Amino acid sequence: MAEQIQKIIQNLVGNIQNAEIQKQAENSLKQISQQDPNSFVINLLTLLKHSENKDIRTFIASHLRKITSKFSEQSFTCIWESLTPETQSAIKQILFELIKIEQTSSIRNLISSCIGELGSSLLEDTQNNQWPELLPQVWQLFSQESIHLQESAFKILSNLLTFASENFEKNQNELKVLFQNGLNNSNTQIKVSCIEAIGAYICVLEPKEQKNYQFLLPLIFQSLYQVTQTSQDDGIKILEVLNDIAETEPKYFNENFEDLFSVVWKLNMEEKEKTEKDLKEIGTETITTIITRIPKLIRQNPQYIQKLLELVYSHMVDIEKEIESDWLSPKEGFSEEIEEDSDFESVRFGMNTIDKIIESVGDKETLPALWAIIGKLLETQNDWRYIYAAIMSLSQVGQYVEEDTVLKSVIDKILVFLQHQNPMIRYSVLHTISQISEDAKPTLQELYKSNLTQILVQQLNDSVPRVVSQASEALATYLEGLKSEDIDQTQIEKILQDLFLLINKGISIVKEKAVFALGSLIELSKDKFLNYFDQCMISLFDIFSQYTQKEYRQLRGNTIECITLASQAVPKENFSKYLEKIVQTIIYLQDQQIDSQNKIDPLKSYVLTGWQRLSLNYSSQLVSYLPNIIPGIYKLVEQIVIKKTEDEVEIYNSDDAELALGMLEVFIQEFGSNFSSYVEQTTKLITPLCTYRYSENIRDTASKCLPGLVKCAEKEPHIQQNIVRYFIGILWDAANKEYDSEVMIAQINAMKSCIENTGDFMTSEELVNLSQKTVKLLLDSDKRKAESEKWKTEQEVDDDEKEIYEEEVHLEEDLQVQIAELIGVLFKTHKQKTLPFAQDLYSEVLPKVIDTKVSDKMHKFGIFLIDDMVEFLGFEFLGEQKWDEFLKALSHFVLDKNIQVRQAAAYGLGIFSINTPVQIFPKYSSVILKALSDSAQIAQGKEKDKNFGHCRDNIISSIGKVLRYQFDSVNVGELLPFWVKNLPLKKINRKLFSIINFQASWC
Structure with a gap:
């Protein structure tokens, strides 16, 4: 087996260009590991120990981590549990032996990562330690004289602190001493690996706990400078760690920011001749990352803003003085996006950094300093690069300049340089x-x-x-x-x-x-x-x-x-004669001229957007071409979204993937039932993207495509119902994995639309299951909201962070309103089957969300629930007690200060009037009419005219509904003049047509 495995690995690491051979090798390796995992692992360890081929050893060290760790890539299956205790024990022992004998540092680091991730997997459950010898063995490595072993120990520790930090709660003093010794060590590799371990730990600690390790920062900055004097590549590694900390835990640098800035300034400005470009950039990027997370550090300190901008401009002028002929007249096929030289990358880096600074620190604080520097640069006489940098940086200010006079002065100032x-x-x-x-x-x-x-x-x-x-x-x-x-x-x-x-x-x-x-x-x-x-x-x-x-x-x-x-700009009669020609041209280009091996072929995006534009205006004419268009589109999308497993995809270019999804969404909407033949294949392409973890936009757009696919199948109800069941499962799975509330809102909205498009299709059992999931989603959202509310009150939280937490609270409330709309659709489509669910909501949820102490959005959520119960379940199913309580809530909230709550309650009173039996309406009429009359008298506040108009129309419409449906129970002589006086309705929609017809019958 060892020879067979070695041959397979050789095909994977060799210079074989044939993708099919590599794919076969991957499948063969996977098959062997599944058939006999114990022998497979032992043979891998043997090869790792004895093979003289570094590429093979590198592959094995990496592969072992992927198949034994719970934290590895999704495409790899963890086989640890399928191994015998003897094999598991052998792995633990041999990996530590290999660290001591492996001479290649990169392979030794991979073995260390394997130990760290495997160890984290086995220590994750602190109550069930499956590798009790691990930590003593790691501590023992630190006591060795060998630099390599100490470095390996830090590498292992980095992984353990990342994935299983709870195991070190009792070792705080040991860690502090260990880190301090590592930073004071004269060896560069020890310093770097120690800082990597510190970074891993800081990123998982709570802010209060991080303070215990703040004393290390001066030593870290000292090490950074010392390391750069002997190895700038290692200096970059340290700055990458600091940048990672800045991304997640910027407050760690609060008290020592000035020290870090001084080191970066020294490297970039005072020692710029000997500091390499990459080191300069990561230094500036780290400073910028901290500032964008904690803008107050420089917001009130203009001299820092000035110095930071000077730092940025130092990158933008660090370009060649001589202009090459290739720049003046590039070769045929040159693409600025793909082939731009390193000089322009430096300029682009500076421009992007300026944009980040203005956006985070604020235009009022940043622009004055920017204008001052640009003014000086534009006056430079002896070096064109300074003028160039100044003008290029001005390209970033357009969205931040609010005054027309300032914008005009910017343009006028640069026009002379033409x-x-x-x-x-x-x-x-x-x-x-x-x-x-x-x-x-x-x-x-x-x-x-x-x-x-x-x-x-x-x-x-x-x-x-x-x-x-x-x-x-x-x-x-x-x-x-x-x-x-x-x-x-x-x-x-x-x-x-x-x-x-x-x-x-x-x-x-x-x-x-x-x-x-x-x-x-x-x-x-x-x-x-x-x-x-x-x-x-x-x-x-x-x-x-x-x-x-x-x-x-x-x-x-x-x-x-x-x-x-042009197809969208000129009249259809003018463009139609060219339609067939452009359709055939795009079909030819997508089938024959797009390079499937070239992941960044620009034709892909133009073909996708081209089809999208044509379908928006000419969908009926394009139907006959679909059999020729769609196969090529699928082939094109499959080049962008590469399927690795049934549930996992790989995307090289997210922008192209978003375009592809956007195009498919338009096709689905525009072609409707004419697209039904392609629903199955499109589903296979789209559904894995609903959980694509690397892009919120892709998950969002993928979810939005699903309701349209359901609608495409409406002529075949049985197929449609199976599709919607499958989609609901996909969307629930996606929502459970989702961490972005905005995407979750899109997923719930997609679910709602899928159900609404299908109608009554669920069994009682399915509905109970869905109801339970909905309540769980609501409770989980409430927990996240409570957590954000709690963090808002923490003393360490500054104003900028409070805004972030408040935004998270608002997003959770928006999600909860979306959940209310989903519940409303269940009431609408499944009526009697939802009664147990409605009872649970009535007793467990409603009292909390209409409490006077909760937010306006929660009140809106509660009123939505009441409106939907009243509209879709009605008096017959709810009974008089609930009916009385709902009226009490609606008549209270129709006088609420919040316009959206008032509007929802006004709508609810109208529906309440329609659905109340005529014989019992008199007991409610005076309460309803007084509440609506009082609500109509509320003057417009700060809300927009449109919102106020919608609310007013809902109030007047509801009075009209009382007249229309409960005519015999009210004093028409008093009510009708009041109603007529408040006409016409300004925001007329279909729901009001019956009221208008009723008005006409009186004329």
């Missing part, structure tokens, strides 16, 4: 105009109208292709914020003439951006463009036949975008 002899400075001006055109849209366009359009068009004639390309992009984004009346026929003709000259004669990046600008021009011009539309379409379609080489993929993508934008 005449500068240096092309990178001209480029920077156009880049900044492009970004501000997007961020400050439409304010910038309203300030400059066509004046800036003319200036940008002039730049299309620049002698440097890179500048021309950026001019086209700036023109495109500026046009997107203009109104149709801001451009006339003369300008359209001039722009068209210049753009087609670039499309025909420019290099690839010039052609691409010119087509991009053309799309914006068509969108803006609309009917004004019709005179040029046919000629443009002919020229655009020619691009597909003329530029078929790989280097023109981006150009073909831009052309798809331009044509499909």
